[in-house]
Structures are given as C-alpha cells and as structure tokens.
Amino acid sequence: MPENGGTEFFHDLRSRDLSSIDLTDKLDYLLTADFDDDTVWPDSLPKEFDIDKIKEYGMDPGLGVRKLHEKGITGKGVGIAIIDQPLLVNHEEYRDQLKLYEQIHILKDDNTARMHGSAVASIAVGKNVGVAPGSDLYYIAADFYRENLYWVAEAIDRIIEINKTLPENKKIRVISISMGLSDSELKNVDLVKEAMKRAKDEGIYTIVVGTKVGGGYGLVGAGRNPLDDPNDLDSYTKGYFWRDASYTVIKYNILVPMDCRCVASSTEKNKYVFYYSGGMSWVVPYVAGMYALCCQVNPNITPGEFAKAVQRTASKVIFDDGKEYNILNPEALINRIKEINN
Secondary structure (H helix, E strand, O other): OOOOOOHHHHOEOOOOEOOOOOOOOOHHHHOOOEEEOOOEOOOOOOOOOOHHHHHHHHHOOOOOHHHHHHOOOOOOOOEEEEEEOOOOOOOOOOOOOEEEEEEEOOOHHHOOOOHHHHHHHHHHHOOOOOOOOOOEEEEEEEOOOOOOOHHHHHHHHHHHHHHHOOOHHHOEEEEEEEEEOOOOOOOOHHHHHHHHHHHHHOOOEEEEEOOOEHHHEEEEEEEEOOOOOOOOHHHEEEOHHHOOOOHHHHOOEEEEEOOOEEEEOOOOOOOEEEEOOOOHHHHHHHHHHHHHHHHHHOOOOOHHHHHHHHHHHOEEEEOOOOOEEEEOOHHHHHHHHHHOOO
16 A cells, blocks of 8 residues: 555545455554545454544534524525536536536547536535535536636636526526636636626626635635544644645635545546545635525625625634634624624
C-alpha cells in the first residue's frame, strides 16, 4: 500500500478490491482515505473503523444545518445555478431538484460525467448531503479549463437568459463556480468578471473560490476527523490542504465544512463516494446553499448584507495550535438575515 502522504494522491481506495489485504492495524491509514460504494472491504478491518458512521457523518452538512431543514428552511423557491464539469443527471441525490441541464462547448471526448460535478451538485442541493435540498438546480456544463474562461462567461450569460423566463417566486439567486479568478493572467478572466457584474445587476450573486465576505474576510474550508460529529464545533480542525499554512493567512477567514464529505458518485445513480480531503471546490457550493436558505427567509437580501451577516455571526473556535478561528454559524446567520429590512 502507498505511504501516508495525503488522500488526494496516496490514499485513493475508490473502487479498489481490498478483500485479500489485512487492514486490522491500519486505522490511521483508513481514516485518511477516500473510498466509495464500489470499494470491496476485507473482513480484517479495525473495529473502530465504522464505515456506516463515516458515511452518515459525511452526508451531514453539519453546523446544525439539518435543524434549519426541520424548520422548513430548505431553500424552497430559490434557484441555484452551477457551472462545472459534465454531470450525471439522474443521480438520486439531486435529480428531483435538477430543473435544467445544458452543455456549452464540451468536447466530445470530455462528455462523460465527472466526479467534480456530482460532488458540487450534491453539496449544494442534495436531498441527503445538501445545504439547500429544497432549491431548484440549474446546471450548465461548460468548458471548465483555466487556460481559457470564455465559455464560463458564456455560461453565466446563459443563466441570466434562463432566469428572465422564470416566475418571480422561482428566480435563480446564486451561481456557484468552483474556480478561482484571482490570476489576472487567466485568459478571458475579464469576460467572466463582466458577466458576473451583469448577473449581479439581475439580482444573481456569483460565488467563486476566493469570494470575500464582510470586512474583507475570505472563505476557507475546515477539516474534521471522519468519526467526529459534524454538528459539534469541537469536531472541526484545520483544513487538510492548509494545515501547514501561516496563521495570519487564515485568521481573517470564515471556515466552512470542507473535508470528510460523502457525496454523490459520478458513476451510478445510487452510489456515493467519501472524500477525506475536499478542497475549496467543496466550499463554494456550500456557501451558495447557505445563500439560498437566506433568500428563502428574506427574499430581499443582498449579497453585501449576506456577506456582512456571515462575518458578524461567525462562531469562534480554538484549534490545537491554541489560536482562534472563525467558523460559519448557520442558525445565527439565518436569524440575522430574518431581521434585515424587517
């Protein structure tokens, strides 16, 4: 087996047949591994490695979001648009929420469903996984290569066109694009930013990697042990990819659940995959889902008001480095949003 070096490259157990391997003494390895419903497990597993519990916790958006769902705050009546890679459209996690799927400039040999699309769709609106399971999903699969962002801009404009055909109580309010736009050398990045401005003028908030919230705070992902309850603040840790980053880089950011998520698979309509390390791509649809919840409880909310409320209602957590961080507080955020302009 590969040495311990991080799941993204070294601990990928998805669709692997492990039935002949003795993993009894490999708990630490297994707790930092990706796996899916096609992983074949051996009988010799550590007793502490509870696969069902890991999947259960991984599907939970955490931070009390499901308590909001129980109160009827699910994003109902709010449209979320996603621009990403080709999607497995009939997955049970989001097929009922999917109102439109289109492709823009997808190469024929790149037309198969990708893991990225299924993951971000389920994090945003999934019935089991999602932050906003009551929202309508409008999905544009576009040429998603960073070398040329022309087609991302075209996809934003297409979403604006679609939105103009929707009734007032069913409008798209947010676009999720799991891509950073901070590199000025990206080809046609200016076209994307101009399209985002047009969307904003139509009442559509676009969230990308690097989106800032009130007071200049950014958004970054939090980590978690796979067997720790995602609704307990004490479960959260530094995110996998920034664990070694300087504190000053993270201290003015709002943390959002990112690692140890179990999401829709891109291979079959009823299968799931667990990712130990999520990356910022998982943060963007989570925040888009939160914005949809806020739009449901206060349809007049603006991106600026949302951003300030996110920053002002964040909870304080202290990690094992002894330093204080800010983490999203969904319940406090919703309560604050309800009060604005009311």
